Amino acid sequence: MIKSTAKKIYLFLIFVLLYAPIITLMVLSFNNTKTRSKWNGFTGKWYLQLFQNKDIMNALYTTLVIAFLSALIATLIGTAAALGIQAMRAKARTLLLGITNIPMLNADIVTGISLMLLFIACRFTLGFSTILLAHITFNIPYVILSVMPKLKQTSRRTYEAALDLGASPSYAFRKVVLPDIMPGIFSGFLLAFTMSLDDFVITHFTKGPGIDTLSTKIYSEVRKGIKPEMYALSTIMFLTVLILLFLVNMTPNDQKTKKAAAHAHMGNFRKFGRFFFHRFVPAVIMIVIIIGGFIYGSSSGTISGEKVVVYNWGDYIDPEVLTMFEEETGIDVVYEEYETNEIMYPKVQSEAIAYDVVCPSDYMVQRMIENDLLAEIDYNNIPNLKYIDDIYMEMSKQYDPENKYSVPYLWGTVGILYNKKMVDEPVDSWSILWDEKYTDSILMQDSVRDAFAVALKSLGYSLNSTDLDELEAAKQLLIEQKPLVQAYVIDQVRDKMIGNEAALGVIYSGEALYCQKENPDLEYVIPKEGSNLWIDALVIPKNAQNKKNAEAFINYLCRPDIAKMNFDYITYSIPNSAGRELIEDASMRESNIAFPDISQLQNCETFNFLGDENEIIYNKLWREIKSK
Numbered sequence: 001m002i003k004s005t006a007k008k009i010y011l012f013l014i015f016v017l018l019y020a021p022i023i024t025l026m027v028l029s030f031n032n033t034k035t036r037s038k039w040n041g042f043t044g045k046w047y048l049q050l051f052q053n054k055d056i057m058n059a060l061y062t063t064l065v066i067a068f069l070s071a072l073i074a075t076l077i078g079t080a081a082a083l084g085i086q087a088m089r090a091k092a093r094t095l096l097l098g099i100t101n102i103p104m105l106n107a108d109i110v111t112g113i114s115l116m117l118l119f120i121a122c123r124f125t126l127g128f129s130t131i132l133l134a135h136i137t138f139n140i141p142y143v144i145l146s147v148m149p150k151l152k153q154t155s156r157r158t159y160e161a162a163l164d165l166g167a168s169p170s171y172a173f174r175k176v177v178l179p180d181i182m183p184g185i186f187s188g189f190l191l192a193f194t195m196s197l198d199d200f201v202i203t204h205f206t207k208g209p210g211i212d213t214l215s216t217k218i219y220s221e222v223r224k225g226i227k228p229e230m231y232a233l234s235t236i237m238f239l240t241v242l243i244l245l246f247l248v249n250m251t252p253n254d255q256k257t258k259k260a261a262a263h264a265h266m267g268n269f270r271k272f273g274r275f276f277f278h279r280f281v282p283a284v285i286m287i288v289i290i291i292g293g294f295i296y297g298s299s300s301g302t303i304s305g306e307k308v309v310v311y312n313w314g315d316y317i318d319p320e321v322l323t324m325f326e327e328e329t330g331i332d333v334v335y336e337e338y339e340t341n342e343i344m345y346p347k348v349q350s351e352a353i354a355y356d357v358v359c360p361s362d363y364m365v366q367r368m369i370e371n372d373l374l375a376e377i378d379y380n381n382i383p384n385l386k387y388i389d390d391i392y393m394e395m396s397k398q399y400d401p402e403n404k405y406s407v408p409y410l411w412g413t414v415g416i417l418y419n420k421k422m423v424d425e426p427v428d429s430w431s432i433l434w435d436e437k438y439t440d441s442i443l444m445q446d447s448v449r450d451a452f453a454v455a456l457k458s459l460g461y462s463l464n465s466t467d468l469d470e471l472e473a474a475k476q477l478l479i480e481q482k483p484l485v486q487a488y489v490i491d492q493v494r495d496k497m498i499g500n501e502a503a504l505g506v507i508y509s510g511e512a513l514y515c516q517k518e519n520p521d522l523e524y525v526i527p528k529e530g531s532n533l534w535i536d537a538l539v540i541p542k543n544a545q546n547k548k549n550a551e552a553f554i555n556y557l558c559r560p561d562i563a564k565m566n567f568d569y570i571t572y573s574i575p576n577s578a579g580r581e582l583i584e585d586a587s588m589r590e591s592n593i594a595f596p597d598i599s600q601l602q603n604c605e606t607f608n609f610l611g612d613e614n615e616i617i618y619n620k621l622w623r624e625i626k627s628k
Contacts, residue, residue, distance in 0.1 A: 022238060025231050025234055025235060025238075026231075026235045026238070028228065028231045029046055029047070029228065029231035029232040029234070029235045030042050030043060030044065030046075031043070031228070032045070034227070034228055046228040046229050046231065046232040047232045047236075049228075049229050049232075050229040050232045050233055050236075053229055055212070055217065056217060056229060056230075056233060058212070059212040059213055059214050059216075059217035060214055060233070062128070062211065062212065062213055063197060063213040063214045063215070064197075066128075066131055066132055066135055066196060066213065067135075067193050067196040067197040068193065069132060070132055070135035070136045070139055070192065070196045071139060071189050071190075071192035071193035071196055072189070073136050074135075074136050074139035074140045074142075074143050074188075074192045075143050075185060075188055075189040075192060077136070077140055077143075078139070078140045078141075078142070078143025078144045078146075078147060078188055078192075079143060079147050079181075079185055079188070081100075081140065081143075081144055082143070082144045082147035082148050082151055083151070085097065085100075085144070085148070086148065086151045086152070097144075097148070100141050100144050100145075101141065101145075103137075103138055103141050104141050104142065104145070108199070108201035108202055109201050109205075111134075111137075111138055111201075111202055112134070112201045112202040112203075112204065112205035112206065113205055115130075115133075115134045115137065115202065115205065115206055116205040116206055116352070119133075119206065119352070120350060120352045125208060125352075125353070125354075126206060126207060126208035126352050126353050127207070127208035127209075127210075127211050128208075128211050130206045130207070130208065131203055131206050131207050131211065131213070133206075134202050134203070134206040135196045135199065135202070135203075138195070138199075138202060139192035139195055139196060142188060142191045142192050142195060143185075143188035143189070143191070143192055144188075145188075146184045146185070146187045146188030146191055147181055147184040147185055147188055148184075149184060150180060150181040150183060150184030150185075151181055151184070153180065154177055154180045154181060158176050159172055159173070159176050159177055162175065162176050198215070199213075199215060200213075200215035200216065200219060203215060203216055204216055204219070208353050209309050209310075209311065209334050209335070209336035209353055209355065210309070210334035210335065210336060214233075218230060220314060220337055220339075306329075306330060306331045306332065306546070306549060307331060307332040307333070307334055307546060307549065308331055308332075308333055308334070308356045308357060308546050308549040308550055308552070308553045309334045309336075309353075309354065309355050309356045309357070309544075309545075309546065310333055310334065310335050310336070310355070310356065310357045310358075310553065311336050311337075311338060311344060311347075311348070311355040311357070311358045311359070312335070312336075312337060312338075312357075312358075312359045313337065313338065313339075313359060313536070314337040314338070314339055314491060315337075315491070315570070316337075316359065316410075316536075316570060316572075317557075317566060317569070317570070318565045318566050318568070318569035318570070320565065320569075321556075321557070321562055321565055321566060322335060324562075325553065325556050328556075329552060329556070331549050331552065331553070333553070336355075339490055339491070340447055340490065341360055341361050341363075341364040342447075342448065344358065344360060344364070345360070345364060345367070345368070348368070348373060348541055349371070349373060351543050354541070354543050354544060354545045355541050355544065356540065356541070356544040356545065356546045356547070356549060356550035356553070357538055357539070357540060357544075357550045357553055357554065358538075358539050358540075358541060359409055359536050359537065359538055359539075360536070360537065360539060361534055361535070361536050361537075361607065362396070362398065362399040362534055362535045362536075362537065362606050362607055362608075363399060363449070363606075363607035363608050363609045363610075364609070365399045365400055365405065365406050365537050365539060366399035366400070366608060366609040367609035368405075368539065368541075369399075369400065369405055370609065372542065373541055373542055374405040374406075374539050374540065374541060374542055375405075375540045375541065375542045375544060375547060376404045376405060377404065377405060377406070377407065377539075377540060377551065377554070378547075378551060381548065381551035381552065381555060382407065382551055382554055382555040382558060383555065384555050384556075384558035384559050384560075385407060385555075385558055387558055387559070387560050387563070387576050387577065387578040387579065388407065388408055388558060388575050388576060388577075389575055389576070389577040392408045392411065392535065392575035393408065395408075395411075395535060395606070396408050396535055396537060398606050398608070399535075399537075399606065399608070399609070400537070405539055405540075406537035406538065406539045407537060407538045407539075407554055407558065408535050408536075408537050408575040409535075409536050409537055409538045409557065409575075410510070410535075410536050410566075410570070410572040410573060410574060410575070411533070411534060411535045411536070411572075411573050411574075411575055412508055412509035412510050412533075412534060412572055412573045412594075413508075413509045413526050413531055413532065413533050413534070413596065413601070413604060414445075414450060414453065414454075414506065414507070414508055414509070414531045414532040414534070415506075415507065415509060415512065415524055415525055415526040415527065415531055416430070416432070416433070416504060416505070416506060416507070416524070416525050416527060417493070417497055417504070417505045417506075417507040417511075417512045417515060417522055417523070417524050418432075418503060418504045418505075418522070418523055418525070419497070419500060419502075419503050419504075419519075419521050419522055420521050420522070420523055421500075421521050422441065422500070422503035423438070423503050423504065427504075427523070427525050428525060428527060428528050429458075429527050429528055429529060430454055430457060430458035430527045430529055431458060432504065433454065433458075433481060433484075433504060433506070434458075434477075434480065434481050434484065435484075436484060438484065438503050438504055439483070439484045440484070440485075440486045441486055441502050441503040441504065442481075442484050442485050442486055442502065442503070442504050442505070443485070443486055443487055443488075443489055443493045443496055443497070443502045443504065443505035443506065443507075444481070444485050444487075444488050444489075444505075444506055445488070445489070445490065445493075445506045445507075446488035446489055446490050447490065448618050448619060448622045449463075449532075449607055449618070450506065450532070451478060451488075451506075451622070451625075452471070452474050452478070452618060452621075452622070453531070453532050453607075454506060455474035455475075455477045455478050455481075456470065456471075456474045457527070457529045457530050457531060457603075458477065458527075458529055459473055459474060459477065460529065461473075461474070462605060463530075463531075463532055463605050463607065464605060464607065464608045464610060466610055466611075466614045466617075468617070471617065471618070471621060472621075474621075475621045475624065475625060478625045479624075479625055479628050482625065482628055486501075486502050488626075489505075491511070493505045493506070493507050493511065494507075494511050494514065494515055497515050497519070497522055498515050498518045498519045498522075500519070500521075507524070508534075508572070509524065509572070509573065509593050509594065509596075510570055510571050510572030510573065510594070511571075512524035512593055513571040513572075513588075513591060513593045513594055514570075514571045516593070517571070524593050526596065526600050526601075526604070528603070529603060530602070530603025530604050530605065531603075531604050532604065532605065532606070532607060533601055533604040533605065533606055534606065534607065535575070535606065538554045538557065540554075558576065559579075560576055560578035560579040560581075560582055561579070561582060562579075563576035563578075563579030563580075564576075564579045564580075564582040564583055567579065567580075567583060567588075567594075568583070571588075571594070572594075573594045573595060580595070
């Protein structure tokens with residue numbers, strides 16, 4: 001009795017651990033609020049918005065197409081390879097099978113980086129074709145692994161007997177060998193399809209701008225805060241798999257078939273079951289994929305053949321602005337997002353992808369100029385530059401001395417966002433981030449320069465310090481702080497602070513303004529020791545293929561009404577004085593967070609590029625901190 005009860009409890013716990021997260025996700029997909037921290041009523045709007053979201057639906061379709069094509073091609077190549085391997089002598093067969101197994105044992109990240117380097121060396125443009133080639137490559141060994149056991153079970157004598165009876169080799173293969181190995185071929189196809197559908201790492205390294213699969217799209221969304229549409233998509237995917245499993249298990253088995261055959265009125269039961277589950281259902285799935293392809297594939301095509309490839313921070317532009325630009329100019333925008341300057345820089349430096357417009361931060365602009373990665377901007381093509389306030393053009397000379405390569409896009413500060421109900425003392429210093437009272441309730445930026453800026457400023461040093469003693473002291477301070485930190489985050493700080501999941505968080509001013517709108521209990525402060533005053537600027541890489549279109553895009557973003565639209569959407573400070581005047585909400589237009597008084601910025605500094613050697617030192621120290 002006790003043993004039986006223990007088994008039931010054990011089984012119950014397993015089901016809770018497996019399905020509680022899925023049930024939570026499904027519940028959140030019907031929650032009438034963007035934050036996951038509270039229930040705000042039942043709604044189905046996220047499902048409607050999911051199917052209206054062109055980016056997500058294109059990612060879904062791209063995932064299905066790549067999975068199907070790569071699985072099909074890999075199955076053909078893998079089956080042919082398995083036949084060839086089987087025909088070899090024993091030693092050669094053993095050696096080749098061992099080599100074939102290496103890719104399956106290899107880490108995905110090694111495979112992904114290797115394929116990316118190969119494509120770059122061969123001057124391939126990263127995009128749909130490189131993802132497809134990569135998926136075919138890593139799928140082939142799985143097909144060979146599935147087909148080989150069936151080939152070993154096949155009698156060669158039967159094949160030779162068919163030849164002796166006058167059958168041609170191709171006919172004998174189709175009638176004798178193929179039926180025997182078909183289960184292995186089908187299993188290999190399904191395995192390849194599943195592996196491709198689920199892959200992230202290899203896709204991440206081999207994809208180009210404007211191309212996303214579900215895995216890479218979900219990853220980019222998670223980095224900046226999951227949208228409720230993703231909950232809806234995950235729910236639909238789970239239910240679809242559940243229904244398919246149910247249908248497969250409903251396929252009549254031998255015992256049921258025998259019973260059915262015993263009754264005259266159910267004589268066609270087996271035929272109907274085979275037709276429905278083996279032909280009708282796959283046909284419906286294929287039709288849905290094809291129709292989806294026409295709808296979402298055509299909607300993502302170019303408008304006139306003209307395009308501009310933009311590489312920007314996540315959630316850093318009003319999507320409506322992109323649509324308006326395309327409609328007004330006839331230039332299609334191919335848009336890709338990144339999370340940090342350090343992720344962006346290697347991709348631009350490698351020149352594997354020809355971006356036309358990039359939006360790096362101040363110090364990274366300086367680095368790109370010094371390494372000759374940027375093209376000079378023809379300001380004759382940017383008449384709207386007159387709307388950028390002179391003070392920001394002057395500030396930008398700190399990283400672009402002659403204002404040749406960049407146009408200020410957004411600016412702001414880094415400070416502390418705190419919850420007034422959870423923090424009962426004045427917040428005016430970085431030192432509060434080391435208060436043990438707030439253990440596991442502090443959010444730090446997962447960024448080398450931002451994290452060190454906090455520590456260096458709290459010690460009274462410059463955030464551009466290259467003094468090894470000062471950097472070592474900052475490292476020790478961050479190590480001391482680590483047990484108090486709930487998480488190192490980037491854009492997720494927004495959701496956590498809105499949801500009252502933390503008391504204190506290091507955050508960018510624009511994010512703080514948005515958080516305050518969603519949660520009135522939050523307050524933002526620039527610490528008295530000083531902080532980072534940053535400018536993100538629009539630049540054109542030297543290998544840009546659509547420079548005039550890039551300049552047209554930059555000019556469009558400098559238009560006052562467009563700058564105002566971006567402020568309303570992103571809530572980051574705009575350097576566009578005419579755009580600021582268009583902001584209807586006086587509290588936002590005069591916000592001390594968005595547009596602080598100059599006195600609050602006295603101890604603030606702009607990040608400088610410190611040179612490659614110092615960047616290596618910073619990164620080394622950061623790894624030591626994270627590994628503690």
